Amino acid sequence: xxxxxxxxxxxxxxxxxxxxxxxxxxxxxxxxxxxxxxxxxxxxxxxxxxxxxxxxxxxxxxxxxxxxxxxxxxxxxxxxxxxxxxxxxxxxxxxxxxxxxxxxxxxxxxxxxxxxxxxxxxxxxxxxxxxxxxxxxxxxxxxxxxxxxxxxxxxxxxxxxxxxxxxxxxxxxxxxxxxxxxxxxxxxxxxxxxxxxxxxxxxxxxxxxxxxxxxxxxxxxxxxxxxxxxxxxxxxxxxxxxxxxxxxxxxxxxxxxxxxxxxxxxxxxxxxxxxxxxxxxxxxxxxxxxxxxxxxxxxxxxxxxxxxxxxxxxxxxxxxxxxxxxxxxxxxxxxxxxxxxxxxxxxxxxxxxxxxxxxxxxxxxxxxxxxxxxxxxxxxxxxxxxxxxxxxxxxxxxxxxxxxxxxxxxxxxxxxxxxxxxxxxxxxxxxxxxxxxxxxxxxxxxxxxxxxxxxxxxxxxxxxxxxxxxxxxxxxxxxxxxxxxxxxxxxxxxxxxxxxxxx
Amino acid sequence: xxxxxxxxxxxxxxxxxxxxxxxxxxxxxxxxxxxxxxxxxxxxxxxxxxxxxxxxxxxxxxxxxxxxxxxxxxxxxxxxxxxxxxxxxxxxxxxxxxxxxxxxxxxxxxxxxxxxxxx
Numbered sequence: 001x002x003x004x005x006x007x008x009x010x011x012x013x014x015x016x017x018x019x020x021x022x023x024x025x026x027x028x029x030x031x032x033x034x035x036x037x038x039x040x041x042x043x044x045x046x047x048x049x050x051x052x053x054x055x056x057x058x059x060x061x062x063x064x065x066x067x068x069x070x071x072x073x074x075x076x077x078x079x080x081x082x083x084x085x086x087x088x089x090x091x092x093x094x095x096x097x098x099x100x101x102x103x104x105x106x107x108x109x110x111x112x113x114x115x116x117x118x119x120x121x122x123x124x125x126x127x128x129x130x131x132x133x134x135x136x137x138x139x140x141x142x143x144x145x146x147x148x149x150x151x152x153x154x155x156x157x158x159x160x161x162x163x164x165x166x167x168x169x170x171x172x173x174x175x176x177x178x179x180x181x182x183x184x185x186x187x188x189x190x191x192x193x194x195x196x197x198x199x200x201x202x203x204x205x206x207x208x209x210x211x212x213x214x215x216x217x218x219x220x221x222x223x224x225x226x227x228x229x230x231x232x233x234x235x236x237x238x239x240x241x242x243x244x245x246x247x248x249x250x251x252x253x254x255x256x257x258x259x260x261x262x263x264x265x266x267x268x269x270x271x272x273x274x275x276x277x278x279x280x281x282x283x284x285x286x287x288x289x290x291x292x293x294x295x296x297x298x299x300x301x302x303x304x305x306x307x308x309x310x311x312x313x314x315x316x317x318x319x320x321x322x323x324x325x326x327x328x329x330x331x332x333x334x335x336x337x338x339x340x341x342x343x344x345x346x347x348x349x350x351x352x353x354x355x356x357x358x359x360x361x362x363x364x365x366x367x368x369x370x371x372x373x374x375x376x377x378x379x380x381x382x383x384x385x386x387x388x389x390x391x392x393x394x395x396x397x398x399x400x401x402x403x404x405x406x407x408x409x410x411x412x413x414x415x416x417x418x419x420x421x422x423x424x425x426x427x428x429x430x431x432x433x434x435x436x437x438x439x440x441x442x443x444x445x446x447x448x449x450x451x452x453x454x455x456x457x458x459x460x461x462x463x464x465x466x467x468x469x470x471x472x473x474x475x476x477x478x479x480x481x482x483x484x485x486x487x488x489x490x491x492x493x494x495x496x497x498x499x500x501x502x503x
Numbered sequence: 504x505x506x507x508x509x510x511x512x513x514x515x516x517x518x519x520x521x522x523x524x525x526x527x528x529x530x531x532x533x534x535x536x537x538x539x540x541x542x543x544x545x546x547x548x549x550x551x552x553x554x555x556x557x558x559x560x561x562x563x564x565x566x567x568x569x570x571x572x573x574x575x576x577x578x579x580x581x582x583x584x585x586x587x588x589x590x591x592x593x594x595x596x597x598x599x600x601x602x603x604x605x606x607x608x609x610x611x612x613x614x615x616x617x618x619x620x621x622x
Contacts, residue, residue: 006572013550029549031574031612038617069546088548088574090611096619111619119543120611140546195620356542 001033001042003049013083016070016140017319017364019426019455022078025062028053031088032113038091043113043222044197046089047169047177050219055174057082057491064491066219068145069117071138072453073366075496076149076214084219087142089115092124096224097189104226109166109187111224114144122352130227131351134158134401137313139355144220149453150212150409152419153355154272154313154399156253157291160411162211163404167224169198170210170217172482177221180482182207188224209478211406214452216492216502217482233270233289234296234348235310236261241283242275250398251377253416260288261345274314274341275380275396277387279334285341287311289354299348302356310347311355314397314423317341319364328425330393337395365394365426367434368451372413375446379420382440392433394424407475408467410449419451431455460501476502533586533604540579540610547579547608558601573609580608 008027014020030049034042057064062081069087070077077083091113095106110130112121118132118139125131134153141151143161152160167181167188179193183202193200210217238261240246245257250273260268270289287310302310312320321336322328347354371379376398383396399419401411411417422437424430435457441448449466450456464472479502483489493503539545549572556566570578584604593601 004574006574008550008552008572010550010552027550029572031548032614034614035574035576035612036614038614040617040620043617070550085548085550087546088609088611090548091614092616093619094616115548115611117543117546117611119546123543124616139543192619 001045003033003046004031005029005049005053006031013067013070013078015072015077017073017366019073019365020075020078022075022080024080024083025060026082027085028082029085029088032091035088038093038113040195043091046113047171047197047221050084050171050221051174051177053082053084054171054219054491058174058487062491063494064219065215065494066114066144068115068142068148069140071141071145072149073455074149074453075494076452077145078496079494081491086115086144086219087117089113089221090117090120092116094128096192099186099189102187108226108228109224110227111167111222112143113222114220115142117142118146119352119356122350122355125227126230126350126352129230131230133164133226133228135161135351135355137311137316137355139352143223143225147211147223148213148215148220150404150406150411150451151453152399152401152411154270154401156267156271156400156416157269157402159402159404160406160409162406162409163402164225164227165211165223166226168207168210168220169196169222169224170219170482171221172218173484173488176484177218178482180207180210181224205407205474206478206481208405209407209475210482212404212408212452214408214497214502215494216479216497218492229293230350232292232295232348232350233354234262234292234299234346235270235287235289235344235354236346237285237287237310237342237344239283239343240286242280246284246286247377250380250418251375252373253400260286262288262290266290271400272313273398274317275398276334276337277384277396278330278391278393279337280384285343292348296346296348299346302347302349302353310344310349312341313399314395314421315364315366317395318366318423318425322363322425328393330391333393333395363426364423365430365455366421366423367455368410368419368421369438369441370410370413370417370419370449370451371441371446373416373418376418376420378444379418379441379446379448382444383420383422383437386433386436386440390429390433390436392424392429393427394422394430394433397421397423407471407478408452410451412449413447417449421454458500460499463500463502472502533584535582535584537580537582544610545579546611548576548611549573549609551580551582551606551608553582553604553606555602555604558603559599561598568605568607570607574612576612577610578607579610582606
């Protein structure tokens with residue numbers, strides 16, 4: 001049966017964080033015809049439904065774009081044409097049959113339809129004794145949207161979310177859809193793409209480009225990911241003085257000089273910091289988590305109902321606080337931090353139990369700059385200096401990720417990317433402050449990149465300057481290889497891609 | 504299958520449409536009350552869809568929203584909003600007419616997992 005395509009009367013769409021509104025021609029919700037059971041025929045029918053929408057866009061000379069959670073601050077998911085809400089598409093297919101060369105167990109694989117949210121993934125994986133290797137601090141994004149903009153967490157042993165993806169099912173035209181994976185690491189049994197009616201394409205360059213595809217590689221219909229056996233994280237949060245030793249931990253991930261909370265001598269699996277630049281004398285918040293196969297004895301479960309949870313970072317804090325108060329000033333922020341962002345000891349839970357935020361909204365404004373280890377202190381000191389001259393009511397977050405193989409991943413720095421989040425209330429002051437920090441980073445010649453889903457002011461030359469012409473050309477070339485006509489390239493473009501000279 | 508959702512106020516009398524428009528124009532500052540299902544159930548499947556609902560005659564006549572976009576699923580989130588314009592109407596009419604804006608997001612289905620085949 002064909003999918004249910006519900007046309008909304010809305011002619012405007014607003015992103016989750018309410019940072020912009022986009023006029024559009026048509027917003028459609030796509031539901032699987034049988035929403036209660038994941039079936040291959042149902043999935044195939046929905047593929048055809050998506051192809052019909054692409055045909056409609058081509059016929060009408062419209063752009064078309066898949067919409068996930070809409071959590072991006074940037075206009076990556078926005079279009080003036082047809083916006084396809086994929087969130088109702090949430091079929092799950094665990095343990096597909098694998099290619100003979102695939103070295104791991106098929107039970108380590110999960111194929112998810114594009115609209116499955118991170119929260120749904122966590123919920124389902126726990127039931128089957130599995131877990132995502134990483135995720136963002138929030139969990140309302142869809143899997144396709146999260147990987148498409150390079151969403152990341154802060155695991156010291158893993159990269160960003162796209163780095164656990166090993167296969168993509170892309171609907172690229174009214175008569176063509178492809179199963180894409182790396183030629184160097186085939187994963188799926190050849191017959192599965194055949195059963196889906198998809199053309200099997202094994203190509204490292206195409207796959208790496210499409211991973212962080214910014215919505216420009218067609219409609220991502222399915223995502224094949226590698227998951228782990230269920231693990232527990234033992235978590236601690238402390239407010240610590242910003243000593244030389246802690247600076248070294250931030251800058252080099254060298255923990256030798258400091259006593260992190262938790263089991264002594266054990267390297268954390270997860271490490272992040274939240275810095276209130278207007279309240280430095282009282283220290284910075286450091287969150288560490290240690291990985292265990294079983295729930296550690298004597299640890300406490302997360303308390304339900306807290307406004308802020310164990311995994312929350314700067315953006316979640318600002319989102320919650322701007323939901324509580326309409327004007328976030330520097331003194332109010334410090335007081336609310338004391339009230340809601342508490343220290344804790346020895347709390348353990350699964351990944352999905354600790355990274356639980358589904359409600360962050362508020363009038364928050366977030367940006368994120370990726371810099372390599374070794375340049376972290378310089379970057380943060382620069383941001384602090386700008387704040388001394390031009391204070392803003394906001395927070396810094398420091399999170400870390402291993403380098404990604406995705407062509408345009410912003411978490412690409414070796415040996416590791418540190419992501420400096422600058423999150424504040426959406427105000428002219430926050431924007432001006434951030435702009436000054438970005439200018440400072442650029443003038444100091446610190447290699448850096450920007451999160452595609454958070455606020456930035458990149459244009460084409462800046463993208464080429466930061467990512468290099470070779471990477472940009474590879475990404476554009478892959479897009480042209482998959483979207484084979486000028487009409488398709490135009491249909492899957494938007495103002496965001498054109499502004500970055502990536503269309 | 505194609506289902507077309509109606510405009511939220513397309514069949515309303517003209518005076519009410521004009522009043523609602525006036526309220527929305529006046530009411531840039533809004534108060535919101537949001538009820539969201541906890542956990543994964545609170546991640547909605549749809550964008551917010553809403554209507555301005557009127558309570559007339561001190562509650563003798565109360566409009567109900569037409570939820571026609573949820574495909575047999577529950578609601579994940581409901582937001583009720585009021586603003587200066589709505590408050591003015593309520594006060595000036597001594598509660599005879601009380602507009603409110605209600606928005607909802609549909610919940611996601613909870614499909615059982617499937618088998619990609621080729622055992």
